[in-house]
Amino acid sequence: KMGEDGKHHADYANVTGLTKEETLQHVVDSYEALAADTTNWVANLSNCSSLLWHAYHSLNVPVNWTGFYVKNGDKNELILAPFQGKVACQIIQIGKGVCGTAASSHKTQVVPDVEKFPGHIACDGETKSEIVVPIVKDGKILGVLDLDCLSLEGFDEIDQKYLEELADLIVKTCEW
């Protein structure tokens, strides 16, 4: 199905020649345009993972995982949700590891070297750095946005700014 502007959906993933800020703004804008079609959280997070994967690769940032964990019902744990990258751990305890710390603290974790993060949970031994942004609605954790990188210091405050904006949009556009 092509969009009303004659564009294929896949074209949202095709970005080149933009600065980092422009590329991440494109992700935010594309997510918002796509989420106008549905409030289904699985569909929206699936496309969001794809947008992030292709955006970072267009910048030659070697991200090896872009995706989500969500709160697993009433349990004090996160469970694997849509992502792009290699196979991942299914369950993470809230409070444990980088994802679990973002979920318990409601604060973005920018980790330049995962080996130095106490209690780091390695789903992929090749990951060197990570950013995890909590997705919080009305003071309650819904899940986390998680990006892994094969390089040290893969993420900084620019990533944090745009990914937090994306997390806010996810709260506003999805029914859970």
Next chain:
Amino acid sequence: KMGEDGKHHADYANVTGLTKEETLQHVVDSYEALAADTTNWVANLSNCSSLLWHAYHSLNVPVNWTGFYVKNGDKNELILAPFQGKVACQIIQIGKGVCGTAASSHKTQVVPDVEKFPGHIACDGETKSEIVVPIVKDGKILGVLDLDCLSLEGFDEIDQKYLEELADLIVKTCEW
């Protein structure tokens, strides 16, 4: 988190040097091993999409999309579910296109040239061939497993055999 055998979860996605049959059997076996940890359909289909993506790429088959659409509640439509690849259409009417036809007929669709499939829905203009396997429980459609390829004739009866086995396992291992 490492498995009890000291293996990272990501290692399930690392396959090389196997035949096509061995590679697809590895996908089936890996899916079954991973699904032993959880019955959550979003988590299981997310990892399954990753297994398929990396398995086909290890065979140098240029798949550009591996993933799922699921029945959207009581509506006569499919909605986007976990996948790997570029951004995709969110909603597909049951009966329309390759996915919708697999869903309405409960029969696997092997399409050597998508341009020749009546009413083909192009989420990505670069897709040349496709296979869609219905996921059916007790005679009711739960969703479809969908793979796209950048080459003509990307899939054959060997793919069909293993992907149908995978669809059966998904029915047995997931709560919906």
